Amino acid sequence: MSAVAATTTTGEPLLRVEGLAKAFGGIRAVQGVDLAVARGELRCLIGPNGAGKSTLFALLAGLEQPDAGRILFEGEDVTRMSPFRRVRRGICLKFQTTRIYRGLTMGENLTLARGRRRGASSNGRLEWALGALGLARESGRPAGELSHSHQQWLEICLALATEPRLLLLDEPTAGMTPEETALTADFVVRLADGGITVLVVEHDMAFVRHVARGVTVLHYGKVFADGTFEQIEANHEVRRIYLGEE
Amino acid sequence: MTEDRPSALSRLNGPQDLGRGPVFWTAFGVVSAALLAFPLVGSPFYLSNLAAFFLYVPMGLGLCLVWGYGGILSFGQAAFFGIGGYLYGVIAQNLAPMPAASLLGLLGAVAGSVLVAALFGYFVFYGQVSAWIIPLLTLVLSLILETFMGQTAGYQWRVGHVLLGGYNGMTGIPSITVGPLEFGGASVALYLLAVAMLLLAYVGLRLFVNSHLGYVVVGIRDDAERTRMLGYDVARTQVVIFALAAGLASLSGVLYVSWGNYVNPSSMGLYAATLPVIWTAVGGRSSLLAVLVSTIALKWLADTLAVRGGEYAFLIMGALLLGTMLFFPLGIVVSLARSWRRRRSVPAGRPEAGRGAGDRRSP
Amino acid sequence: MSLPYLVSLLYQYADNVAFLLLAALGLMIILGVVDVINLAHGELIMLGAYTTTLAYHRAHLPLPLCMLLSVVGVGAFGMLLERTVIRRFYRDRLGALVATWGISLILSQGTLLLLGPSLIAVPLPDWTVSYGGYSFGAYRLLLFGAAVGVVLLAWWVFYRTRLGVRTRATMQNAEMARAVGVDTRRIYLYTFGAGSALAGLTGALYAPTTTIVPLMGTTFVDVAFITVVVGGGANPILGALTSSALLALISTPLSTALGTFAGRIGLLVAALAIIRFLPRGLSGYFHDLQRRRMAAART
Numbered sequence: 001m002s003a004v005a006a007t008t009t010t011g012e013p014l015l016r017v018e019g020l021a022k023a024f025g026g027i028r029a030v031q032g033v034d035l036a037v038a039r040g041e042l043r044c045l046i047g048p049n050g051a052g053k054s055t056l057f058a059l060l061a062g063l064e065q066p067d068a069g070r071i072l073f074e075g076e077d078v079t080r081m082s083p084f085r086r087v088r089r090g091i092c093l094k095f096q097t098t099r100i101y102r103g104l105t106m107g108e109n110l111t112l113a114r115g116r117r118r119g120a121s122s123n124g125r126l127e128w129a130l131g132a133l134g135l136a137r138e139s140g141r142p143a144g145e146l147s148h149s150h151q152q153w154l155e156i157c158l159a160l161a162t163e164p165r166l167l168l169l170d171e172p173t174a175g176m177t178p179e180e181t182a183l184t185a186d187f188v189v190r191l192a193d194g195g196i197t198v199l200v201v202e203h204d205m206a207f208v209r210h211v212a213r214g215v216t217v218l219h220y221g222k223v224f225a226d227g228t229f230e231q232i233e234a235n236h237e238v239r240r241i242y243l244g245e246e
Numbered sequence: 247m248t249e250d251r252p253s254a255l256s257r258l259n260g261p262q263d264l265g266r267g268p269v270f271w272t273a274f275g276v277v278s279a280a281l282l283a284f285p286l287v288g289s290p291f292y293l294s295n296l297a298a299f300f301l302y303v304p305m306g307l308g309l310c311l312v313w314g315y316g317g318i319l320s321f322g323q324a325a326f327f328g329i330g331g332y333l334y335g336v337i338a339q340n341l342a343p344m345p346a347a348s349l350l351g352l353l354g355a356v357a358g359s360v361l362v363a364a365l366f367g368y369f370v371f372y373g374q375v376s377a378w379i380i381p382l383l384t385l386v387l388s389l390i391l392e393t394f395m396g397q398t399a400g401y402q403w404r405v406g407h408v409l410l411g412g413y414n415g416m417t418g419i420p421s422i423t424v425g426p427l428e429f430g431g432a433s434v435a436l437y438l439l440a441v442a443m444l445l446l447a448y449v450g451l452r453l454f455v456n457s458h459l460g461y462v463v464v465g466i467r468d469d470a471e472r473t474r475m476l477g478y479d480v481a482r483t484q485v486v487i488f489a490l491a492a493g494l495a496s497l498s499g500v501l502y503v504s505w506g507n508y509v510n511p512s513s514m515g516l517y518a519a520t521l522p523v524i525w526t527a528v529g530g531r532s533s534l535l536a537v538l539v540s541t542i543a544l545k546w547l548a549d550t551l552a553v554r555g556g557e558y559a560f561l562i563m564g565a566l567l568l569g570t571m572l573f574f575p576l577g578i579v580v581s582l583a584r585s586w587r588r589r590r591s592v593p594a595g596r597p598e599a600g601r602g603a604g605d606r607r608s609p
Numbered sequence: 610m611s612l613p614y615l616v617s618l619l620y621q622y623a624d625n626v627a628f629l630l631l632a633a634l635g636l637m638i639i640l641g642v643v644d645v646i647n648l649a650h651g652e653l654i655m656l657g658a659y660t661t662t663l664a665y666h667r668a669h670l671p672l673p674l675c676m677l678l679s680v681v682g683v684g685a686f687g688m689l690l691e692r693t694v695i696r697r698f699y700r701d702r703l704g705a706l707v708a709t710w711g712i713s714l715i716l717s718q719g720t721l722l723l724l725g726p727s728l729i730a731v732p733l734p735d736w737t738v739s740y741g742g743y744s745f746g747a748y749r750l751l752l753f754g755a756a757v758g759v760v761l762l763a764w765w766v767f768y769r770t771r772l773g774v775r776t777r778a779t780m781q782n783a784e785m786a787r788a789v790g791v792d793t794r795r796i797y798l799y800t801f802g803a804g805s806a807l808a809g810l811t812g813a814l815y816a817p818t819t820t821i822v823p824l825m826g827t828t829f830v831d832v833a834f835i836t837v838v839v840g841g842g843a844n845p846i847l848g849a850l851t852s853s854a855l856l857a858l859i860s861t862p863l864s865t866a867l868g869t870f871a872g873r874i875g876l877l878v879a880a881l882a883i884i885r886f887l888p889r890g891l892s893g894y895f896h897d898l899q900r901r902r903m904a905a906a907r908t
Contacts, residue, residue: 024900061475087477099472101465111458112465113476162477319703369881373888376842378646381706382834383880385648389831390873397870516827520714527707557722564714571708572697 012075014039014197015166020069022055029055031221037199042192044208045201047218048241053201054096057168061093062086090165094172098151102144106154109143113161125194126160132187149180169200173207185210260456264533264583281441290432299545300440301501304447306541307534308491309522314531315455316487317467322384323495323522325391328514329362330355330496331503335419340406348422356496363492367485385519392515415510422504429504436505447494451534463487517560524563528570530577539579613741622861624749627756629853632829633836634759635807640837641845642780642800645695645702648709650833651826652716653805657683657812662821665731679813680806687805691798720823728821752814763846776800831873835880841890848892
């Protein structure tokens with residue numbers, strides 16, 4: 001059961017990353033990463049700490065400029081594109097640490113995120129998401145007062161409000177209980193089944209197992225392994241880099 | 247949740263400023279009507295004095311917009327006030343025999359200020375500079391402009407046939423004239439124009455801050471990076487509000503010249519640059535209404551001090567500024583409004599209650 | 610283009626660099642370490658000038674002692690400011706800016722009220738040096754020497770003393786510094802004191818060369834602010850050095866050819882252009898450059 005279907009009907013992956021590299025001071029965070037993600041795919045990015053996962057996301061979102069390599073989104077070279085233009089193109093990043101407008105209510109946060117799209121036909125996917133995550137009733141509260149997991153979910157909804165075609169989730173279940181993690185995993189699967197391409201950086205193996213789709217392993221800034229969850233789980237080398245011994 | 251386009255009425259009544267609901271707007275209407283009707287009972291002396299206070303309100307509200315709602319501390323409002331005044335003087339006097347001369351002067355003054363502001367903003371906002379750079383550079387801009395205009399005495403310093411006038415400034419500038427109507431210093435026309443500009447600026451900005459763009463501006467203030475990551479062109483928005491504030495300041499400048507028929511470099515200098523900051527800080531930068539009130543009140547105070555003990559005026563202003571920052575960081579008017587609201591014991595937990603001005607403070 | 614002419618240009622350049630450096634270094638050190646802009650900096654310079662002048666004329670102390678008094682006095686005053694006012698604005702940089710602007714008004718207006726519109730200046734020591742038909746005021750050469758000396762002293766403190774290590778640690782990561790036992794509040798206090806003392810020194814040194822009026826601070830902060838903006842806060846000493854060197858390079862030919870005002874306008878335009886492309890200033894740029902070089906060296 002190959003979950004790594006790299007091409008769509010037109011043969012062109014939604015996202016293609018070629019030879020991406022980025023160093024900070026003496027640290028080579030990302031060293032020559034090649035990646036291809038198909039439309040509608042749901043893939044988890046895992047790897048030990050310092051493997052370069054968050055840096056890769058920062059490069060994809062435009063928060064950092066690569067030292068080498070390129071990023072092609074729907075065939076267009078977005079490597080040098082500023083972050084806000086990438087969002088308009090359809091790439092949206094959910095930050096690792098929650099970064100919502102604490103002083104505004106949840107409703108206001110979402111209105112801001114929807115932007116010009118708000119007047120047009122309502123965003124059905126967003127409505128569904130708010131209901132599925134149990135946020136629909138909280139619209140009047142200041143966002144800073146929400147519980148941690150609700151803030152995480154709100155942040156995902158903010159990303160959804162920008163009507164992305166590629167959703168980058170950086171550790172969406174950080175700080176969540178196992179039940180909340182499972183709920184988030186189900187939610188993300190249904191998102192992907194609904195047509196959004198999703199890349200998730202995660203540390204929590206329960207999430208990755210629950211999602212049970214394609215997995216890419218990063219190590220020392222390079223792609224270490226690639227495959228289905230079962231293949232990765234059975235891979236001795238992957239175990240070794242995580243546990244340090246065999 | 248996903249709202250339809252808010253109506254203009256709800257935008258006016260929105261939560262981004264103090265004062266909402268039928269009671270407030272009735273009071274607002276009554277006060278506005280009283281202001282407009284005042285010429286029926288007031289002497290030209292009072293009309294002239296009041297006009298002199300009211301004409302500064304657009305400038306103050308402009309700073310409230312960029313600083314309170316946008317998070318951009320600008321010492322440049324006085325610079326644009328002066329640029330507006332001088333440009334008006336140059337254009338109106340050069341085109342003098344034409345009936346539309348003063349109106350063209352008004353347009354040219356505002357357009358010129360907006361252009362300078364946009365150019366300045368291009369360098370500053372597209373560079374994504376740290377917040378502290380803007381107050382420094384706008385302060386330097388004001389100082390340089392004052393110094394420059396101060397040494398333009400002499401016949402060689404002229405535009406067309408209008409002398410810039412150096413340290414003494416430009417005098418004999420004609421008031422705005424539309425047909426037979428002259429908006430001169432002690433005239434009813436100027437008084438009404440000043441009131442009209444005050445009301446238009448307030449209502450207009452109130453609509454703006456409650457509009458979607460207004461929320462974007464506040465979002466930029468609270469977290470510019472977050473707003474960028476939602477697909478907004480943050481730099482362009484910042485340039486827009488900076489230029490808007492400059493336009494309002496230049497409008498005040500033109501009204502000032504129409505009122506007094508002169509402009510001089512001290513309108514742009516150190517003290518002039520400080521005043522809008524004092525009005526905004528003392529009133530409470532999170533609320534347009536508070537700044538409207540404090541601008542008029544502090545202008546009146548400065549006037550009174552100038553008469554009774556001019557040397558102490560700026561000492562008191564400095565102490566007021568320091569004191570407000572230390573003890574009333576939200577602003578005096580805003581603090582008063584909040585404690586008054588609390589005393590009316592609205593139950594906690596309702597979003598409307600604790601909200602409004604000052605709740606989204608972000609340094 | 611004779612040699613004496615070049616020397617004269619060089620003299621002008623050195624004079625301008627010294628002015629920018631002395632006017633801005635104290636402000637930049639405070640910005641770099643405490644992350645606060647002290648808008649009363651110009652008034653601190655003014656207080657330094659006034660202290661020297663008053664000590665000279667009223668107490669009849671020898672000039673060097675008067676200047677020392679300025680340094681110590683304004684430095685102490687700066688520490689008082691830090692303890693009473695600045696401390697409350699650590700998390701509110703724009704608030705600190707506004708509050709210090711209030712202080713600036715109080716100081717300049719207060720001085721005007723207490724001491725009148727001007728003081729008789731300290732006489733300028735009448736040393737001149739002649740070369741090839743040009744004569745140069747040697748006092749201003751002394752000012753250049755003082756600027757160099759101040760930079761060396763700052764460098765020595767930052768990089769060769771334990772206080773400097775603790776200060777740099779605080780600059781880079783205050784929380785980490787506290788975690789390893791650095792008293793960051795005391796660092797901020799001393800830094801503010803040092804920056805103020807430098808302002809006092811600047812005022813004292815330039816007192817014989819200019820008119821002593823309550824608003825004299827503005828002539829210094831005009832250019833000090835631009836120097837700070839162009840230098841950036843990442844590395845105060847490097848930033849002050851490179852910024853004043855670069856800006857004087859721009860302003861010297863402009864002011865020689867077209868007058869001091871042209872020099873000032875040129876500085877503002879240059880500052881706008883520089884921060885457009887180097888938003889963290891020169892020291893921020895060099896900081897990033899150094900990191901990249903370190904990365905390349907390991908390839």
